[in-house]
Amino acid sequence: MLFNSVGFLVLFLPITYFVFWHLTTRSQRYVWLTLTGYLFYSFWSVKFCALMALSTAVSYIAGLGFLKWDDDPYRRKLCLIIPVTFDLLLLAVFKYANFTLSNFESLSQALGWQLAVPHYDIVLPVGISFYTFHTITYIVDCHRRVITPTRDVFEFSCYVSLFSQLVAGPIVRFREIEKDLEHIGHPDRDGLLGRGWSMFAIGMIKKVLIADTIATIIDPALRDWRALDTPGAWLCSLGYAYQLYFDFSGYSDMAVGLGMMFGLRLPQNFNSPYQALGIGDFWRRWHISLSSVLRDYLYIPLGGNRFGEFQTHRNLIVTMLLGGLWHGAGWTFIVWGGYHGALLSVERLLGKRTLLPAQFQKAGTFLLILIGWVFFRAENFEMAWGILGRMFVNFHIGTAIPSAATLVPMLLIAGGFSHFGPNTFQLKHDWDVRQSLGWAVLFAVCVLIVYGGKPSPFLYFQF
Numbered sequence: 001m002l003f004n005s006v007g008f009l010v011l012f013l014p015i016t017y018f019v020f021w022h023l024t025t026r027s028q029r030y031v032w033l034t035l036t037g038y039l040f041y042s043f044w045s046v047k048f049c050a051l052m053a054l055s056t057a058v059s060y061i062a063g064l065g066f067l068k069w070d071d072d073p074y075r076r077k078l079c080l081i082i083p084v085t086f087d088l089l090l091l092a093v094f095k096y097a098n099f100t101l102s103n104f105e106s107l108s109q110a111l112g113w114q115l116a117v118p119h120y121d122i123v124l125p126v127g128i129s130f131y132t133f134h135t136i137t138y139i140v141d142c143h144r145r146v147i148t149p150t151r152d153v154f155e156f157s158c159y160v161s162l163f164s165q166l167v168a169g170p171i172v173r174f175r176e177i178e179k180d181l182e183h184i185g186h187p188d189r190d191g192l193l194g195r196g197w198s199m200f201a202i203g204m205i206k207k208v209l210i211a212d213t214i215a216t217i218i219d220p221a222l223r224d225w226r227a228l229d230t231p232g233a234w235l236c237s238l239g240y241a242y243q244l245y246f247d248f249s250g251y252s253d254m255a256v257g258l259g260m261m262f263g264l265r266l267p268q269n270f271n272s273p274y275q276a277l278g279i280g281d282f283w284r285r286w287h288i289s290l291s292s293v294l295r296d297y298l299y300i301p302l303g304g305n306r307f308g309e310f311q312t313h314r315n316l317i318v319t320m321l322l323g324g325l326w327h328g329a330g331w332t333f334i335v336w337g338g339y340h341g342a343l344l345s346v347e348r349l350l351g352k353r354t355l356l357p358a359q360f361q362k363a364g365t366f367l368l369i370l371i372g373w374v375f376f377r378a379e380n381f382e383m384a385w386g387i388l389g390r391m392f393v394n395f396h397i398g399t400a401i402p403s404a405a406t407l408v409p410m411l412l413i414a415g416g417f418s419h420f421g422p423n424t425f426q427l428k429h430d431w432d433v434r435q436s437l438g439w440a441v442l443f444a445v446c447v448l449i450v451y452g453g454k455p456s457p458f459l460y461f462q463f
Contacts, residue, residue, distance in 0.1 A: 001040055001043035001044075002455045002457060002458070003203075003204070003207075003251070003254050003258075003458075004204060004207055004208055004446070004450050004455045004456070005450060005455040006450060006451055006455075009447065009450070012036075012039075012040065013258075016032075016036045016163075017261060017262070019032060020032055020033070020262055021189065024185075025185055026182075026184050026185030027152070027154065029158075029184050029185065030152065030154035030155050030157075030158045030181075030184070031154050031158075033158035033161075033162060033163075033262070034154050034157045034158040034161055036163055037157075037158065037160075037161030037162055037163045037166060038052075038053075038161055040163035040166065041126075041127070041161065041163070041166060041167070044125075044126045044167075045123075045125065045126070048125040048126075048128075051090070051125060051128075052125075052127075052128075052131055052160070052161060053157075055086070055087060055090060055131065055132060055135055055160075056135065056156065056157050056160045056161070058082070058083045058086050058087075058135075059083045059087075059135040059138055059139055059156070059160075060153055060156045060157070062079040062080075062082060062083040062139055062142075063079075063138070063139070063142050063149030063150065063156065064149065064151065065078075065079035066079050066142045066143065066149050067148075067149050067151070076143060077143075079139070079142075079143070080139060080140065080143040083135065083136075083139050084136055084139055084140070087132040087135055087136050088132075088136075090128065090132055091128065091129065091132055093122070094122055094123075094124055094125055094128060095124055095128065095129070095329055096325075096329045097120060097122055098119055098120060098122060098329070099329035099330065101117050101118065101119055101120075102117075102119070104117055105117035124462075126167050126461055127166050127167035127168065127461075129326060130165070130166065130167065130168060130169050130171060131160055131161070131166060133171045133293060134159065134160050134171065134172065134173075134174075135160060136297070137171070137173045137174070137293060137297065138156075138159075138173070138174045140297055141173065141174065141175060146175060147174055147175045147178060150174075155181055156174075158181075159172075159174055159177070159181065162259070162264070163258075164254075164255045164256075164258035164259045164262075164264075164266070165255045165259065165266055167461060168248070168251050168252075168255075168458055168460040168461055169251075169252065169255070169269060169287075169289055169290070169460070170252055170255060170256070170266055170267055170268075170269040170288070170289035171289040171290055171293050172266055172267060172289065173293075176266075176267055177259075177264050177265065177266065180263060180264045180265055181264070183263070184262075184263055184264070187262070187263020187264075188263065189263065192260040192261070192263060192265070193260070193261060194429065195257075195260055195429045196256075196257040196258065196259070196260030196261040197257065197261070198257070198427075198429040198431070198439070199253045199254070199256050199257030199260065199424055199429065200253070200254050200257030200258060200261070201257075201439055201440075201442075201443040202250075202253055202257075202424050202427075202439070203249075203250040203251065203252070203253030203254035203255075203256075203257060203424070204250065204254060204443060204446045205250075205439075205442050205443060205446055206246040206247075206249060206250030206253065207246065207247055207250035207251065207254070207446075207456075207458070208446040208449055208450065208456075209442065209445065209446060209449075210242070210243075210246040210250075210410065210413065210414055211242075211243045211244075211246040211247035211250060212247075212449075212456045213406075213410055214239045214242060214243040214246075214407065214410050214411070214414065215243050215247075215456065216403075217239065217401070217402070217403045217404075217406060217407045217410075218235070218236045218239040218240060218243065218401075218407070220402070221235075221236050221401040221402070222236055222240075222377070225383055225386060225387055226386065227398075227399075228387065228390055228401070229390065229396050229397050229398035229399070230390050230391065230394075230395045230396055230397060231397060231400070232390075232398075232400065232401045232404075233387050233390035233391045234391055235401060235404065235407055235408070235411070236387070236401070237370055237373065237374055237387065237391065238370070238411050238415075239407060239410075239411060240373055240377045241274075241366075241369070241370055241373050242410075242411060242414035242415065242418060243459075244373065244376075244377075244459055245270075245273070245274065245414075245418055246414060246418075247458055247459045247460075248269075248270070248287070248458070248459060248460050249269070249270040249423075249424070250458075251458045251460065252268075252269035252270055253424045255269075256268070256269075267288065267289055268288060268425050269287060269288050269289050270285065270286065270287070270288065270423060270424075271284070271285040271288065271423060271425070272285060272418070272422075272423045272426075273285035273286035274362075274366055274369070274418040274419050275362055275418075275419060275420075276362065276365050276366075276369075277358060277361045277362060277365065278347055278361065278365055279340060279343040279344050279347050279365060279368065279369075280344055280347055280348075281365070282365060282369060283340070283344070290323070290326075294319050294320075294322070294323050295319075298318075298319050298322065299315055299316070299319040302314075302315040302318060302319070303315055312348070313345045313348070313349075316341050316344045316345050316348070317338065317341040317342065317345060318341075319341065320337045320338065320340045320341030320344065321334060321337045321338050321341060322337070323337050323340075324336045324337015324338065324340070325337065327376070328462070331381070332375045332376070332378050332379075332380065332381065332384060333375075333376065335375050335381075335384075336372050336375040336376045339371075339372050339375065340372060343368060362419070366419070371388065374387050374388055374391075
């Protein structure tokens, strides 16, 4: 089920919302959010609900172990290692098994070995990269005594399976919504409802009217990328940069808005990333929940910047390589992560020595990010190098991509909002009648588009 689908808008959300606000106790609302989360997830695959339930059960039991063996370091260590290993194995099997086997087969052939390497028909469960990070961060925070494990199985299960952020984030740490969960029996309905609906509507508009419109033009062009000329390569690269931003930030806005409707304040996931003054600043603004998780649970445990410059640069590179691999089982993702790690490393070496005006810094940063998105979008290295070659080396002008007359205005609109406008969290969401009517009209257009066609999945569902 998709947020931008008729079934969600007409049936699932109204029923879930109505029942939730007519329940009277905290426990009832935990159970209801758990049930609706699993129902929401079952529209992709009922059998994978069992996988999520198993991951939830393992982490919940480990949490009880932390409570029982508070003064036993050995057992506490086991309560950390077992569930985290289990979750990492889930990711390894479902997300990286065939990638690993394929690379092993290629390596063996290069070495002249004749090995029969099996390949399995493994379906990647939607959202597994996100809900396993929820359980891993919960367990690590319990071990660090940052949080006290919950004894309520439905409180924990509704945290893991919360439908608003289940399949594409934000990656919500338990401590970030613990207070809201504890007060879910009496949430501030009036204070959050209006803002929640506003954020949900804006997220829908970003997804349907901007991201999907751009996608309908650039996706066919990128499928035939060898026919792109230099202007076409630039238009497609810019188009993907804006499509990805408005698609994913639109989803995040909708998730945050939905959380608010149920009294849960999910964290901000995007803070005008294309207005960043450097690559480090970009990663403080882009997919904030993932960036902070990589920082707190990988970069800092590796040593962070505490043990000299060499180790600091190593830790940056390793963190970003694994961050790239988290996005997908492919070498283009790994290269994209390594590219950003190298940029962060170079930026650290240079320090704050630039004398360029802020707008030049923003433009240079965006250009570097744009180059990285080519690898992120490319299906293979041939495609990546081919598009970059047309952008920077093999200049020629050929036939314009179809619907370029529509794409250019969309890029101008998307660029204007993302480079110069406020982001959704910077808006007051306290609209007067005229503004409210304008947003309502745009939202109605989105609903008509969704009703009249097949809803487009969010890009981060595949990661």
